[in-house]
Amino acid sequence: MKNQIGNLLYGQSGGPTSVINATAYGVITAALRTKHQIDKVYCMHNGIDGAIHDDLFCMNEVPFHQLELLKQTPGVAFGSARHKMKDYRKDESEYIKIFNVFQKYNIRFFLFNGGNDSMDTCQKIDDYLAYKSYRCQVIGLPKTIDNDLVVTDHCPGYGSAAKFIANTMMEIAYDTQAYSIGKVTIVEVMGRNSGWLTAAASLASLRGYGPDLIYLPEVPFSKERFQADVQTIYDAKKRCLVAVSEGICDVSGVMLGETDLFMDAFGHGQLGGVSHLLANQLQIDAHLPCRSIELNLPQRCGAHLQSLVDVQEAIATGETGVRYALEGISGVMVCMKREMSPAYRLSYFPHPVHDIANGVKTLPREMINKEGNQITPLFYDYALPLIQGEPDTSYQDGLICLY
Amino acid sequence: MKNQIGNLLYGQSGGPTSVINATAYGVITAALRTKHQIDKVYCMHNGIDGAIHDDLFCMNEVPFHQLELLKQTPGVAFGSARHKMKDYRKDESEYIKIFNVFQKYNIRFFLFNGGNDSMDTCQKIDDYLAYKSYRCQVIGLPKTIDNDLVVTDHCPGYGSAAKFIANTMMEIAYDTQAYSIGKVTIVEVMGRNSGWLTAAASLASLRGYGPDLIYLPEVPFSKERFQADVQTIYDAKKRCLVAVSEGICDVSGVMLGETDLFMDAFGHGQLGGVSHLLANQLQIDAHLPCRSIELNLPQRCGAHLQSLVDVQEAIATGETGVRYALEGISGVMVCMKREMSPAYRLSYFPHPVHDIANGVKTLPREMINKEGNQITPLFYDYALPLIQGEPDTSYQDGLICLY
Numbered sequence: 001m002k003n004q005i006g007n008l009l010y011g012q013s014g015g016p017t018s019v020i021n022a023t024a025y026g027v028i029t030a031a032l033r034t035k036h037q038i039d040k041v042y043c044m045h046n047g048i049d050g051a052i053h054d055d056l057f058c059m060n061e062v063p064f065h066q067l068e069l070l071k072q073t074p075g076v077a078f079g080s081a082r083h084k085m086k087d088y089r090k091d092e093s094e095y096i097k098i099f100n101v102f103q104k105y106n107i108r109f110f111l112f113n114g115g116n117d118s119m120d121t122c123q124k125i126d127d128y129l130a131y132k133s134y135r136c137q138v139i140g141l142p143k144t145i146d147n148d149l150v151v152t153d154h155c156p157g158y159g160s161a162a163k164f165i166a167n168t169m170m171e172i173a174y175d176t177q178a179y180s181i182g183k184v185t186i187v188e189v190m191g192r193n194s195g196w197l198t199a200a201a202s203l204a205s206l207r208g209y210g211p212d213l214i215y216l217p218e219v220p221f222s223k224e225r226f227q228a229d230v231q232t233i234y235d236a237k238k239r240c241l242v243a244v245s246e247g248i249c250d251v252s253g254v255m256l257g258e259t260d261l262f263m264d265a266f267g268h269g270q271l272g273g274v275s276h277l278l279a280n281q282l283q284i285d286a287h288l289p290c291r292s293i294e295l296n297l298p299q300r301c302g303a304h305l306q307s308l309v310d311v312q313e314a315i316a317t318g319e320t321g322v323r324y325a326l327e328g329i330s331g332v333m334v335c336m337k338r339e340m341s342p343a344y345r346l347s348y349f350p351h352p353v354h355d356i357a358n359g360v361k362t363l364p365r366e367m368i369n370k371e372g373n374q375i376t377p378l379f380y381d382y383a384l385p386l387i388q389g390e391p392d393t394s395y396q397d398g399l400i401c402l403y
Numbered sequence: 404m405k406n407q408i409g410n411l412l413y414g415q416s417g418g419p420t421s422v423i424n425a426t427a428y429g430v431i432t433a434a435l436r437t438k439h440q441i442d443k444v445y446c447m448h449n450g451i452d453g454a455i456h457d458d459l460f461c462m463n464e465v466p467f468h469q470l471e472l473l474k475q476t477p478g479v480a481f482g483s484a485r486h487k488m489k490d491y492r493k494d495e496s497e498y499i500k501i502f503n504v505f506q507k508y509n510i511r512f513f514l515f516n517g518g519n520d521s522m523d524t525c526q527k528i529d530d531y532l533a534y535k536s537y538r539c540q541v542i543g544l545p546k547t548i549d550n551d552l553v554v555t556d557h558c559p560g561y562g563s564a565a566k567f568i569a570n571t572m573m574e575i576a577y578d579t580q581a582y583s584i585g586k587v588t589i590v591e592v593m594g595r596n597s598g599w600l601t602a603a604a605s606l607a608s609l610r611g612y613g614p615d616l617i618y619l620p621e622v623p624f625s626k627e628r629f630q631a632d633v634q635t636i637y638d639a640k641k642r643c644l645v646a647v648s649e650g651i652c653d654v655s656g657v658m659l660g661e662t663d664l665f666m667d668a669f670g671h672g673q674l675g676g677v678s679h680l681l682a683n684q685l686q687i688d689a690h691l692p693c694r695s696i697e698l699n700l701p702q703r704c705g706a707h708l709q710s711l712v713d714v715q716e717a718i719a720t721g722e723t724g725v726r727y728a729l730e731g732i733s734g735v736m737v738c739m740k741r742e743m744s745p746a747y748r749l750s751y752f753p754h755p756v757h758d759i760a761n762g763v764k765t766l767p768r769e770m771i772n773k774e775g776n777q778i779t780p781l782f783y784d785y786a787l788p789l790i791q792g793e794p795d796t797s798y799q800d801g802l803i804c805l806y
Contacts, residue, residue: 016578046583075577082582163801168701174478174805175419175704179485180449207802276679293699298571301578305707307801387801398566398710398790399610402577
């Protein structure tokens with residue numbers, strides 16, 4: 001039996017997803033199981049801020065039935081932060097605080113869960129600890145509903161958000177067919193830099209309830225073409241269902257939400273997104289009855305509609321991170337690789353965070369049709385395996401049980 | 404064995420709910436089971452329009468496994484209409500068309516599923532058939548997410564919408580606690596004339612994740628008091644969660660959504676609701692960071708978060724309607740009565756539609772606190788039994804199966 005090496009510190013960063021806490025569960029339970037190598041398991045409160053301010057939770061005494069709830073708890077159970085670390089060569093102050101906390105708690109394994117900004121933090125912490133010759137394994141764990149991390153096939157969090165969006169789109173489509181003459185319904189989906197989430201709306205098409213039109217950040221948006229597209233559909237069907245990404249840009253690459261069109265009479269940026277703008281404009285220009293629906297936060301925190309595959313992969317991501325750390329690997333992110341033959345199967349591999357930090361993976365052009373207003377079947381092949389299965393979520397008195 | 408009496412016609416009307424099709428299931432299967440009394444079971448396409456235009460579906464040959472899907476299908480499977488019937492003494496033209504269809508199909512049982520406007524239609528059809536001395540039992544079946552029908556304890560559709568709102572509120576609350584300094588999050592809930600749905604957001608408080616403040620149509624809305632309430636909470640907690648009804652009115656009874664504040668620079672009413680307005684104003688007046696979330700259509704079509712109690716009661720409502728019709732009762736709505744001792748138990752009784760048509764039941768004042776910005780525990784006692792239990796919803800490839 002090996003001697004204990006030291007303690008583990010885990011943190012969450014960036015925006016919530018409905019399975020980031022499943023990854024926390026994977027990390028915490030895997031670490032607690034390896035008692036002969038890892039003694040204490042700590043979680044940072046509010047991401048890297050917890051390490052800077054010596055604000056940690058010790059998880060060793062938390063009852064197992066409570067840990068189990070992490071699997072079905074959306075949001076960020078231990079708190080998050082959007083904190084961009086400076087270069088330690090220019091300002092070492094925060095690094096010194098973090099280093100003191102690492103020494104105080106004998107942290108020898110550091111697992112940090114987030115998107116591309118968080119991988120940048122991983123890289124910087126790993127560099128600094130090497131500079132201080134402090135032995136500690138630094139592992140990045142992917143998490144983002146946007147699915148925009150490079151190198152990895154996909155990210156935990158995407159499958160559940162995609163499932164929420166696909167099913168909600170189907171329900172909205174069914175709802176909007178109630179009357180013989182319908183409206184133009186514009187549904188706005190998250191994803192500022194990539195169209196993965198908006199494309200997921202099209203999975204509803206596999207049941208005949210998908211959007212008629214889809215507009216993605218990957219294709220420059222033309223108001224004129226959009227209005228013509230909608231008019232054509234409306235004339236034929238007396239209704240039109242549109243999915244639009246919050247991140248659509250005009251030809252010069254400026255996000256529609258940041259153009260003058262969005263300023264109110266006081267010159268303030270308006271709340272409520274691009275779907276409201278498009279619907280208002282369409283009512284004014286084309287006199288079509290319109291409704292706009294922003295899926296908003298529920299798409300990233302809808303724990304009642306998790307994908308079982310996503311939950312299982314999120315847990316495995318955390319467990320794999322602990323394994324890499326114990327194997328002495330550092331400065332890597334846990335990445336995913338899929339095989340599709342004979343069936344969907346996922347494996348994991350480590351890849352240097354350096355290549356991943358600050359990168360953005362967009363939807364490949366071949367997954368978008370020629371006109372830039374719909375998805376091709378290639379996207380279904382990619383996304384469908386990720387939304388499979390429904391967890392046995394526990395409720396009490398009709399309310400989901402949270403950690 | 405009695406002789407067959409004739410055929411049954413069922414129709415859906417008004418806005419969708421996530422269990423109106425469960426009531427359809429109750430009607431259709433109960434009617435098909437009584438083969439010795441009812442021969443054919445028809446559904447109108449697009450509500451009363453289907454009867455006017457001779458556009459009916461015969462349900463006798465639909466496979467049972469397909470009928471089963473009605474229980475988990477939101478929206479309006481047979482189509483709806485918002486059609487206000489005129490007084491037949493003033494304009495008989497549509498009544499003559501309907502009467503011809505009734506004679507052609509030998510309709511002797513007419514079951515109509517909807518809200519208070521639909522009960523008005525029931526009343527008029529019942530009156531007209533009596534005037535024509537045509538023997539036909541007319542039964543109203545309640546349906547509304549708003550829960551605003553009088554006489555009945557509650558309405559099928561409310562429990563599932565309340566469950567969706569309560570759980571989504573809890574998930575949003577959890578999500579918005581991610582960062583150490585939060586925002587003012589204003590969540591807009593449906594219900595133009597009554598606060599039943601908005602109040603349901605407070606069920607999340609039973610788990611510690613409810614809204615800090617609730618604003619209902621029952622209490623005149625003051626912008627100044629609202630902003631002061633929010634500021635007090637924000638100062639104490641560095642975040643504030645608000646639930647607001649789309650139907651809040653100023654002291655003179657004018658809905659906020661219909662005041663000048665909602666007109667854009669072109670003088671058009673803006674899409675996006677009262678939550679966006681309140682959030683924008685709060686940013687401008689109080690310089691607080693704000694986010695607005697409109698729950699929008701998903702709250703009435705979120706079949707993935709049905710209440711089992713609501714589904715079962717919706718089915719029983721349909722079955723009870725068929726029973727009343729066979730017993731020779733006419734011109735009534737199926738109403739619900741609850742017992743709470745020793746435990747929640749529901750029974751049904753018929754009540755003349757005349758008393759129900761066009762009435763509105765608002766939230767009793769004793770369910771609202773003195774300040775008019777929160778709910779009292781009396782509401783929990785009322786609403787909690789209605790959101791209990793989760794149906795075993797069937798999915799295929801991660802997508803909910805629809806009728």
